[in-house]
Amino acid sequence: MLISVSNLKKIYVSDEVVTKVLHGLTLNIESGEFVSIMGPSGSGKSTLMHILGFLDKPSSGKYYFEGQDVTKLEDEQLALLRNGKVGFVFQTFNLLPRTSVFDNVKLPLLYSKMPDEEKDERVKKVINAVDMSHRENYFSNQLSGGEQQRVAIARALVNNPAIIFADEPTGNLDSVSGVQIMKILQKLNDQGKTIILVTHEIYTSEHAKRIIKIKDGRIVGDEPVMNRRIATDGEILK
Amino acid sequence: MNLINSAKLSILNLSVNKVRTLLTTSGIIIGIASVIVVMSAGEGIKSLILGQLDTFGTDIIETEIKVPNTAKNKTQSQQESGIAMVQGVQVTTLKLKDMEDINKLPNIKGSYSGILGQEATSYQGKLKKVFLYGVTASYDEIDRGEIAEGRFFSESEDKGLAQVVVLGSELKQDLFGESDVLGKEIKIKKKNFQVVGVMKKRGSIAFFNFDDLAYVPVRTLQKKILGVEHLVHIISQFENKYQAEYTAEQIRRLVRENHDITDPDKDDFVVTTMAEAMEVLATVTGAITLLLLALVGVSLIVGGVGIMNVMYVAVTERTREIGLRKTVGANYADVMRQFVIESVLLTIIGGIIGILLGIFISFLLYRFAITHGMPSWRFIITLKSIIIALGFSAFFGIFFGVMPARRAARLDPIQALRT
Ligand SMILES: Nc1ncnc2c1ncn2[C@@H]1O[C@H](COP(=O)(O)OP(=O)(O)OP(=O)(O)O)[C@@H](O)[C@H]1O
Numbered sequence: 155m156l157i158s159v160s161n162l163k164k165i166y167v168s169d170e171v172v173t174k175v176l177h178g179l180t181l182n183i184e185s186g187e188f189v190s191i192m193g194p195s196g197s198g199k200s201t202l203m204h205i206l207g208f209l210d211k212p213s214s215g216k217y218y219f220e221g222q223d224v225t226k227l228e229d230e231q232l233a234l235l236r237n238g239k240v241g242f243v244f245q246t247f248n249l250l251p252r253t254s255v256f257d258n259v260k261l262p263l264l265y266s267k268m269p270d271e272e273k274d275e276r277v278k279k280v281i282n283a284v285d286m287s288h289r290e291n292y293f294s295n296q297l298s299g300g301e302q303q304r305v306a307i308a309r310a311l312v313n314n315p316a317i318i319f320a321d322e323p324t325g326n327l328d329s330v331s332g333v334q335i336m337k338i339l340q341k342l343n344d345q346g347k348t349i350i351l352v353t354h355e356i357y358t359s360e361h362a363k364r365i366i367k368i369k370d371g372r373i374v375g376d377e378p379v380m381n382r383r384i385a386t387d388g389e390i391l392k
Numbered sequence: 393m394n395l396i397n398s399a400k401l402s403i404l405n406l407s408v409n410k411v412r413t414l415l416t417t418s419g420i421i422i423g424i425a426s427v428i429v430v431m432s433a434g435e436g437i438k439s440l441i442l443g444q445l446d447t448f449g450t451d452i453i454e455t456e457i458k459v460p461n462t463a464k465n466k467t468q469s470q471q472e473s474g475i476a477m478v479q480g481v482q483v484t485t486l487k488l489k490d491m492e493d494i495n496k497l498p499n500i501k502g503s504y505s506g507i508l509g510q511e512a513t514s515y516q517g518k519l520k521k522v523f524l525y526g527v528t529a530s531y532d533e534i535d536r537g538e539i540a541e542g543r544f545f546s547e548s549e550d551k552g553l554a555q556v557v558v559l560g561s562e563l564k565q566d567l568f569g570e571s572d573v574l575g576k577e578i579k580i581k582k583k584n585f586q587v588v589g590v591m592k593k594r595g596s597i598a599f600f601n602f603d604d605l606a607y608v609p610v611r612t613l614q615k616k617i618l619g620v621e622h623l624v625h626i627i628s629q630f631e632n633k634y635q636a637e638y639t640a641e642q643i644r645r646l647v648r649e650n651h652d653i654t655d656p657d658k659d660d661f662v663v664t665t666m667a668e669a670m671e672v673l674a675t676v677t678g679a680i681t682l683l684l685l686a687l688v689g690v691s692l693i694v695g696g697v698g699i700m701n702v703m704y705v706a707v708t709e710r711t712r713e714i715g716l717r718k719t720v721g722a723n724y725a726d727v728m729r730q731f732v733i734e735s736v737l738l739t740i741i742g743g744i745i746g747i748l749l750g751i752f753i754s755f756l757l758y759r760f761a762i763t764h765g766m767p768s769w770r771f772i773i774t775l776k777s778i779i780i781a782l783g784f785s786a787f788f789g790i791f792f793g794v795m796p797a798r799r800a801a802r803l804d805p806i807q808a809l810r811t
């Protein structure tokens with residue numbers, strides 16, 4: 155089992171205002187799955203994804219990653235997990251401005267144990283995998299949104315992680331660019347990568363193999379996709 | 393991530409964010425440069441004062457006239473001679489005999505004495521009111537002034553009331569321009585004086601312009617021009633500086649006896665050694681240094697607050713960047729190491745530029761000083777000033793670079809990413 159979560163809760167407390175975001179979620183995800191986390195705005199999708207991706211900590215409940223109790227880990231070990239086991243793609247790309255595509259993609263490798271001489275080759279390989287080799291030396295802010303998101307995917311891939319987390323990766327893109335991103339994600343999943351995709355659009359979520367529906371911090375549905383959509387050129391992402 | 397990679401990354405970061413780098417370093421540059429300039433100026437002023445002392449010589453004792461203390465002014469300062477002259481109060485007791493007696497003292501190499509006057513002087517219709525400095529011929533040996541052309545007058549000329557004159561360089565220029573002067577006659581108070589020499593350019597010392605003087609034999613000035621018999625001062629050169637104070641005391645006793653004074657309170661003269669003058673000046677320069685230190689302090693605080701603000705803003709701006717780095721696997725130590733290295737680099741770059749700028753400005757100041765009548769101003773950059781400047785910038789740069797970064801590096805990655 156890759157991910158095993160039980161009775162996961164998240165409560166935010168700020169200025170005496172208590173916000174209960176996740177109310178005891180239980181779910182399992184196997185290696186090689188392509189899961190959509192679907193739900194309306196504010197339902198807690200991103201919060202769940204951040205906890206699953208070691209960016210945030212649950213208030214209570216259990217989280218086992220590859221059999222390891224994540225809630226017992228120190229910050230240092232969480233950083234290692236973030237670096238080696240997961241890759242993130244955000245709605246707003248989160249690339250470093252005035253920094254080249256190459257250096258942006260290389261960023262996670264700065265904190266990895268990979269031998270220096272292998273790094274550049276690895277960076278070029280993943281840039282090529284998202285078809286961005288022709289823009290390798292461009293600054294990130296000189297790229298279109300779709301191109302930036304492809305660079306962000308390359309960055310998520312560079313450490314060869316077990317899981318890619320994508321939080322509304324097509325949210326800021328036009329449909330043509332969106333389809334390209336979904337194509338890449340499906341291809342990665344075909345190659346064996348576990349993908350966890352957060353979205354509030356049913357159409358987008360149907361590119362996954364399994365949809366977990368969330369509402370008000372509770373799981374309200376967990377089903378395989380019957381008629382899975384395959385992203386193809388010319389498709390209009392609604 | 394190892395240190396070399398961290399350094400590479402920091403250099404990349406600094407070059408990517410040029411404006412931020414420039415702003416941050418400018419605080420350091422200004423702070424460092426101002427410390428160096430202020431401290432160099434302090435050394436310059438010191439050298440200026442000491443240089444002026446040196447032009448008089450440090451192996452001399454001066455006996456100068458002074459209005460004696462009366463019951464009324466007894467509490468006032470001892471050093472009233474100058475004021476007495478200006479106010480026109482005449483003390484006429486200091487005579488050539490006093491000088492001759494001083495010369496007999498064991499530790500005295502020799503003396504010259506002098507009196508000042510001011511008279512209309514002319515050459516071929518050019519008229520000028522000129523300061524006349526009547527001195528004994530021994531002035532030539534004792535004073536640091538040097539002859540440019542011709543010669544100084546002799547003792548026999550002095551004793552024979554010869555009408556000869558040696559001109560200061562500016563005065564020569566004023567009256568004669570570039571033409572020859574030796575042997576020419578000028579009129580002083582309608583009497584003919586033969587020019588026998590011209591002094592080398594010397595500049596102003598303590599607002600007294602030596603180059604504008606006409607040197608004449610003291611007896612000639614006393615008898616033929618001023619109609620007096622007294623002197624204003626006697627300058628004596630001593631052999632052994634360790635006995636200078638003792639010799640000064642001997643001079644006091646001697647002159648007192650000559651002037652029939654029993655109560656030292658009623659002295660109509662004052663004897664000072666250069667050592668005493670040096671002490672007074674040391675106090676003055678000490679005060680100036682203190683003032684400059686206060687200035688340094690203020691510039692340090694201003695520079696420091698500047699650095700602090702820029703660093704603080706920079707880190708706030710960079711909280712997202714920190715969040716992103718943590719998201720892709722940087723830990724607390726990685727983030728801190730990056731900020732420390734960046735701060736150190738900024739401090740080093742700013743430090744080097746600041747030092748160079750400070751030295752450059754100090755040099756301009758020096759050029760200005762020596763071309764504006766302060767020839768003994770010296771261009772000095774002390775190691776101390778560089779150490780203080782660097783220590784300051786290292787402290788502020790690194791402390792204020794790292795402190796706000798600590799706060800950001802402690803955040804959960806998602807918190808930092810969301811700001
Ligand atoms: N730091 C926080 N402090 C307090 N409340 C928070 C915090 N972060 C998120 N929340 C709240 O948690 C709830 C869920 O947020 P979350 O971002 O997970 O929603 P989401 O499902 O991703 O929505 P969207 O589709 O709009 O991105 C929201 O109501 C939000 O206001």
Ligand SMILES: [Mg+2]
Pocket residue numbers: 199200201321
């Ligand atoms: Mg969200």
